[in-house]
Amino acid sequence: MIEVRGVTFSHNGSRETVLREIDFLARGGEITAVLGPNGSGKTTLFQCLLGIWKFQKGDVLFEGESMKHLKRVEIARRISSVPQEHEPPFPYTCFDIVLMGRTAHVDVFSSPGEKDSDLAHEAMEALGIRHLASRPYTRVSGGERQMVLVARCLAQNAPVMLLDEPSAHLDFRNQNLILAKVKQIVRERGLTVIMNLHDPNMALMFSDQVLLLKQGRLIAHGTPDDAITRKNLWDVYGLEVEFLTGSGLRMICPRI
Numbered sequence: 001m002i003e004v005r006g007v008t009f010s011h012n013g014s015r016e017t018v019l020r021e022i023d024f025l026a027r028g029g030e031i032t033a034v035l036g037p038n039g040s041g042k043t044t045l046f047q048c049l050l051g052i053w054k055f056q057k058g059d060v061l062f063e064g065e066s067m068k069h070l071k072r073v074e075i076a077r078r079i080s081s082v083p084q085e086h087e088p089p090f091p092y093t094c095f096d097i098v099l100m101g102r103t104a105h106v107d108v109f110s111s112p113g114e115k116d117s118d119l120a121h122e123a124m125e126a127l128g129i130r131h132l133a134s135r136p137y138t139r140v141s142g143g144e145r146q147m148v149l150v151a152r153c154l155a156q157n158a159p160v161m162l163l164d165e166p167s168a169h170l171d172f173r174n175q176n177l178i179l180a181k182v183k184q185i186v187r188e189r190g191l192t193v194i195m196n197l198h199d200p201n202m203a204l205m206f207s208d209q210v211l212l213l214k215q216g217r218l219i220a221h222g223t224p225d226d227a228i229t230r231k232n233l234w235d236v237y238g239l240e241v242e243f244l245t246g247s248g249l250r251m252i253c254p255r256i
């Protein structure tokens with residue numbers, strides 16, 4: 001469980017407040033989706049949770065304890081993440097990239113051991129990408145890279161996972177497969193997942209809680225059905241939408 005209390009953040013020397021008084025609770029075994037227009041502060045929120053940016057006000061609690069004074073390696077044992085862009089400088093194999101997820105658990109003077117390799121293989125197996133193990137990461141497709149990065153997150157074995165647009169670069173089938181897989185793993189392992197998404201339909205299908213951000217403020221917050229409404233989508237994106245229902249599903253169609 002991770003609790004965000006009144007987090008407020010501005011970049012050094014900037015007058016613009018990127019995040020204002022953000023409050024929410026993300027529970028284990030659940031997926032929290034963060035939706036909001038480009039530049040609304042979604043990635044910055046992740047960077048604050050990961051300790052990359054130091055917020056000026058508020059606190060982040062992991063299982064009730066403040067993480068404010070933890071070192072990056074200590075945060076990495078609690079929170080793993082899939083960044084939006086990842087371009088390694090060297091053509092590591094996909095397996096090496098997944099194994100890097102174990103860094104937070106390996107002593108500075110040691111190399112990853114058998115247990116670390118097993119966990120990396122297991123993570124690739126769970127996502128159905130074992131066949132990519134020996135392929136250079138720089139020579140697989142954007143979607144395959146995304147799968148490798150999610151596997152790296154799983155191998156890190158942290159109770160909280162942050163996924164920044166996990167379905168970016170994925171084809172229609174893989175977008176759905178990866179989110180269904182994440183949901184299954186979240187339920188099985190009781191992980192707390194927070195993911196940034198652009199498509200509210202994906203949030204309706206795969207999340208348990210939705211946060212809607214606009215210009216660094218939390219405009220709405222609740223179950224997908226409560227938070228994703230015509231009014232809230234208009235307020236946040238300035239877009240008129242229709243809801244279509246059928247087969248037990250509720251989907252959004254923009255009115256353009």
Ligand SMILES: Nc1ncnc2c1ncn2[C@@H]1O[C@H](COP(=O)(O)OP(=O)(O)OP(=O)(O)O)[C@@H](O)[C@H]1O
Pocket residue numbers: 011014018036037038039040041042043044045
């Ligand atoms: N290093 C930086 N210095 C100053 N301002 C920054 C910096 N990085 C981001 N910003 C600003 O912070 C705001 C929030 O950016 P952020 O990347 O968190 O948005 P986002 O919601 O993730 O956007 P997107 O959906 O496009 O990925 C933007 O206005 C952006 O211009």
